[in-house]
Amino acid sequence: MTTPTRVLVLNSGSSSVKYQLLDMRDDSRLAQGLVERIGEQSSRLVHTPLQGGGGARRETTVPIADHAAALKAVAAELAADGLGLDSPELAAIGHRVVHGGLRFTAPTVIDDEVLAEIERLVPVAPLHNPANLVGIRTAIAMRPDLPQVAVFDTAFHTTMPESAARYAIDVETADAHRIRRYGFHGTSHAYVSRETARLLGKEPEEVNVIVLHLGNGASASAVRGGRCVDTSMGLTPLEGLVMGTRSGDIDPAVTFHLKRVAGMDEDEVDVLLNKKSGLVGLCGDNDMREIRRRIDEGDERAALAFDIYVHRLKKYIGAYYAVLGRVDAVAFTAGVGENAAPVREAAIAGLEELGLAVDADLNSVRSDEARVISPVYARVAVAVVPTDEELEIARQSHALVQSITGSNE
Ligand SMILES: Nc1ncnc2c1ncn2[C@@H]1O[C@H](COP(=O)(O)OP(=O)(O)O)[C@@H](O)[C@H]1O
Numbered sequence: 503m504t505t506p507t508r509v510l511v512l513n514s515g516s517s518s519v520k521y522q523l524l525d526m527r528d529d530s531r532l533a534q535g536l537v538e539r540i541g542e543q544s545s546r547l548v549h550t551p552l553q554g555g556g557g558a559r560r561e562t563t564v565p566i567a568d569h570a571a572a573l574k575a576v577a578a579e580l581a582a583d584g585l586g587l588d589s590p591e592l593a594a595i596g597h598r599v600v601h602g603g604l605r606f607t608a609p610t611v612i613d614d615e616v617l618a619e620i621e622r623l624v625p626v627a628p629l630h631n632p633a634n635l636v637g638i639r640t641a642i643a644m645r646p647d648l649p650q651v652a653v654f655d656t657a658f659h660t661t662m663p664e665s666a667a668r669y670a671i672d673v674e675t676a677d678a679h680r681i682r683r684y685g686f687h688g689t690s691h692a693y694v695s696r697e698t699a700r701l702l703g704k705e706p707e708e709v710n711v712i713v714l715h716l717g718n719g720a721s722a723s724a725v726r727g728g729r730c731v732d733t734s735m736g737l738t739p740l741e742g743l744v745m746g747t748r749s750g751d752i753d754p755a756v757t758f759h760l761k762r763v764a765g766m767d768e769d770e771v772d773v774l775l776n777k778k779s780g781l782v783g784l785c786g787d788n789d790m791r792e793i794r795r796r797i798d799e800g801d802e803r804a805a806l807a808f809d810i811y812v813h814r815l816k817k818y819i820g821a822y823y824a825v826l827g828r829v830d831a832v833a834f835t836a837g838v839g840e841n842a843a844p845v846r847e848a849a850i851a852g853l854e855e856l857g858l859a860v861d862a863d864l865n866s867v868r869s870d871e872a873r874v875i876s877p878v879y880a881r882v883a884v885a886v887v888p889t890d891e892e893l894e895i896a897r898q899s900h901a902l903v904q905s906i907t908g909s910n911e
């Protein structure tokens with residue numbers, strides 16, 4: 503019997519599931535897709551078959567009630583291409599899990615005990631871990647015989663020194679409740695920092711990189727010689743940069759004020775800061791494309807939201823420059839980082855004294871390839887480096903399964 507070489511990757515977000523099926527012999531993609539707006543009347547499933555030159559992209563808009571239903575719809579799409587979950591060629595299913603706490607520092611084969619620990623961490627990743635768990639449980643029900651691997655967003659950040667990971671609060675209280683900075687998007691920060699080194703023709707150990715992962719959730723990290731030394735998200739994915747719907751950094755006393763003076767309860771404050779803040783709270787839109795369109799039409803609220811977003815980003819670039827001491831590259835990634843040239847331009851503007859600059863022509867190029875956008879004279883490279891969390895999850899899941907089965911293929 504031939505050794506199975508395929509890995510299905512599931513990235514279950516709060517209201518979406520992204521998936522990819524890969525063949526690990528050459529990292530090629532056989533299919534990929536996305537289910538959006540889960541729980542709404544008009545959920546959308548986009549499925550793209552990619553094997554043998556690829557087929558036409560299929561798009562369906564139907565109500566999909568929850569993540570379990572989403573996964574069943576994904577399985578049906580894959581089966582229609584002869585790539586169903588019953589395939590003997592599947593070696594593993596890899597799952598993105600956002601919070602791994604202190605315990606999970608590496609990819610892990612999921613069993614009941616691992617599931618229980620991911621469940622225990624729900625209060626510190628309320629938007630993410632519940633969706634991850636449904637994805638895992640549904641996949642186990644479909645293929646109980648397959649290794650199901652969890653790849654944690656927090657894992658890459660476990661190298662942070664205590665000086666960066668600890669909050670300056672009472673140590674006993676912090677330790678009793680495991681309150682510390684964990685950081686997220688680690689799979690992306692790991693992948694992008696390595697790809698940035700490659701773009702510069704260097705080994706990861708040789709370079710210091712500031713990675714700016716700007717998606718709906720957004721985070722920055724300082725990576726020294728391939729190891730994370732600081733990152734902007736904390737106990738939960740709420741700290742740090744201004745995001746699509748999350749506030750990022752805020753004086754914690756704002757929460758006392760909201761309760762004592764504005765009369766909100768705990769859950770209302772949680773919803774305000776996680777879902778009604780960030781860009782959406784500032785101007786009503788969380789999509790950077792829409793915000794740019796409004797700015798072009800002279801909308802002042804959209805312009806202010808953009809300025810607040812960029813101001814925070816610039817502060818983190820400066821902070822991580824200081825943390826690293828020497829910086830070889832600043833890498834922009836994820837939906838906003840890869841696509842929004844005005845964000846890149848504004849975030850780097852005025853930092854010439856730090857050796858940072860953006861070339862307007864290079865910055866305006868649209869491409870799926872990693873590329874340098876700084877002028878040749880600049881001391882520090884500024885780059886756009888597309889992330890690929892799914893490929894990284896597939897590689898890590900496959901490597902773990904191989905190490906367990908002792909297979910060499
Ligand atoms: N062409 C574009 N121009 C500007 N912003 C874009 C563009 N495409 C996507 N985005 C931004 O990227 C965001 C989604 O990023 P993504 O990394 O896919 O997020 P997530 O993985 O958190 O869902 C959108 O909300 C939007 O703000």
Ligand SMILES: CC(=O)OP(=O)(O)O
Pocket residue numbers: 515600630655686687717718719720739
């Ligand atoms: C951790 C996190 O914020 O993830 P996402 O960007 O997918 O919401």
Ligand SMILES: [Mg+2]
Pocket residue numbers: 717718836
């Ligand atoms: Mg993302």
